[in-house]
Amino acid sequence: MTSSEGRLLRSGAIVGAGVVASRLTGLLRTLAVTAVLGTSAFADSYNFANNVPNILYELVAGGVLSAALLPVVVDLVRRDDVDALRAVLTRTLGAIAALTVVAVLAAPLLGALVAGLGGGGAPPPDQREAATLLLRWFLPQIAFYGIMTVVTATLHARGRFGLAAFAPMANNLVTIVAFVGASITTTSDLTTLELRATLDERWVVTVVAAGTTLGVVVNAGLLLLGLRGSGVLRPTRRSTPSLSRLRRAAVGAVGVVAVTQLSVVVTAALAKRYGGLGDYSAYTYANLLFFVVYGVVAVSISTAVAPELSRAAGDDEAFRAEVRRGVRLLLLPVLPAALGLAALAGPVADSLPLRADAAARTAEVLVWFALGLAPYAFVQLVLRACWALEDRRTPVVLVAVQQGALVLPALVLSPLVGIRGLAASFAIGYAIGAVVALRHLVVDRRALGRADLTGIGQLLVAAATMAILVGLLDRFVLAGSFLGAEARVVVGAVVGATIYAAALVARGGGEDLRIIRNLLPGGRGRP
Structure with missing residues (x-):
């Protein structure tokens, strides 16, 4: 691990601890x-x-x-x-x-x-x-x-x-x-x-x-x-x-x-x-849960990376290196957190003090928000990279494409399926935005190469495998057990983290595990 990564981890660990505390009180x-x-x-x-x-x-x-x-x-x-x-x-x-x-x-x-x-x-x-x-x-x-x-x-x-x-x-x-x-x-x-x-x-x-x-x-x-x-x-x-x-x-x-x-x-x-009565509140509560998870797993990284990107803006090679580090540090925890949240949306919503019908609506919305979490976090990081370079054009193009890809499906789906269509449009818009942002980093900035893309693909496969297994576990085992909603979330999270860690080890990702451990609350934050 380089000294720059160590500095980012130290900053990220501090921010991560604060964000966890703030997001937990935000959940309360x-x-x-x-x-x-x-x-x-x-x-x-x-x-x-x-x-x-x-x-x-x-x-x-x-x-x-x-x-x-x-x-x-x-x-x-x-x-x-x-x-x-x-x-x-x-x-x-x-x-x-x-x-x-x-x-x-x-x-x-x-x-x-x-x-x-x-x-x-x-x-x-x-x-x-x-x-x-x-x-x-x-x-x-x-x-x-x-x-x-x-x-x-x-x-x-x-x-x-x-x-x-x-x-x-x-x-x-x-x-x-x-x-x-x-x-x-x-x-x-x-x-x-x-x-x-x-x-x-x-x-x-x-x-x-x-x-x-x-x-x-x-x-x-x-x-x-x-x-x-x-x-x-x-x-x-x-x-x-x-x-x-x-x-x-x-x-x-x-x-x-x-x-x-x-x-x-x-x-x-x-x-x-x-939306029907209470649907906007269900949308709001799901959105708040989305930002709780985003804050815990992504804000600490993007906050620590942003000043480093600004300092490296005058040196092309240094800037590309900071972008590569930022993408790696961001996606390692965000991909499993996002897909895991989608897999456990039901018990997460059931943990809220809502009636059964309101919790069900919130869970349906939360699934789509969760699927948009990783693309959202990635787009935000790319925007920070553009601002660091004082690039005024690229962010406008990127966000215009992304928001257009969000609003158009929303206009079509909302009259058909209500609040669920609106949440689905969020995931669609940010997925398309993430593709455009990735193209910018690969083609325009030459900040990511074939090896970086391969690594991202491997992380995505590991996180998706974990989410599928956790979803099956919750639906066919935990949901019919004596466990309450909160316990189902905890068990699912622990099992999911274990599966994801095993997948990283299988691909030789011991260094990735050390990075994630240092980003967790109580982690050392040191190289």
Whole structure:
């Protein structure tokens, strides 16, 4: 193992531990939300409205910052140009503050839009009231998302990964407390109440909404502690050439984010229009589970790889080497995790505090999300490689193809099979996107060769074999046993990990096993 791989593993191990802790508390948060709201009409309104700040932020600023900011910040940190870094961060945060003010003022209009996405004609008054009320609480989150993005990029550029990985725990814990408090302060069963009756429980709605936003505020505040005393967040009026560089890098990112968020809006509208009662919540819960697994097995790698790609951007050979390492480190754990999740989607969904019919809907959606997990993670890594090179064209083309391949099947399948068709379109779109991304690395960048492709194929065969065997075990043995859903997940995961490890050993992949072991929580993170 090279020193570069060792450095990536050390960073990845730190991020991995934090992400596991954050995602586990995120899962507890999901359990709290489902236990209190279930798949009621208010749950749909809550989940939909809570996505609006994310959509607006990503559409106007978030995706652009994530793509364009890190390479600029890495360069400024390497040159120790604190004044230029202050100028970049001041202008960036100022723009996000302005966006937040505009969004909050537009809450009634956005509320009508959110309510109207459920179908044609004028939105019912209760839907409009619920959406507007929740958005007044949720839209201020935009400012704090901006702070989190800017501070996280600065910490990562300085090689400090732990705080950003662990901070979301606080967000999740605050939200959990809010939902527990809401359930204590009411004698009503919110999972079965009509929307009007839930809105009449105004104190409960306030606790839920305020607690959700307070969690984001606490998350941002903890991250700010990581830059305390550095001076980089002190406002300045100074200009710097780095601002022009940031604007140029943002041009391509704007196209990527616009296409992506248009797809998000379309799919959300389709989910609400063609799904039955509670289907959008089932879609949301499956999506949350998807990102729990993605965060645990992929974010630690991609987060650690991104600064290394930016540092190597001026050296073609070094950059290709970092790409090869990143792909290898990413796919080793992601492929078995994704296919294993698909195989165990049933017991995973049954582990949630949902009624049997809601759990069944969630499992059907989760299978398709899981099949799209590895392609999604791979595309995200390739996009990071493009941003590191400040390549503005390739990401737009890649994402346009990918989102087109997602939206077109969604438009066809959603009216036919509802929420399942929407989830299937996700897997289809990212699979096609991954093929295009792979072609870019092989043909355009010459970063992957025949040996690399052979290795990827072998990992895919090993992971697919494992998933098939685990799926058969769960369906024909575990499902009919005395084991509960949680135990079935644990047994399936242990058996799957054993099968995958045996497959790696059979192909002479002892080094691969050491890499995976070092990426696990408690792993050494050392070469």
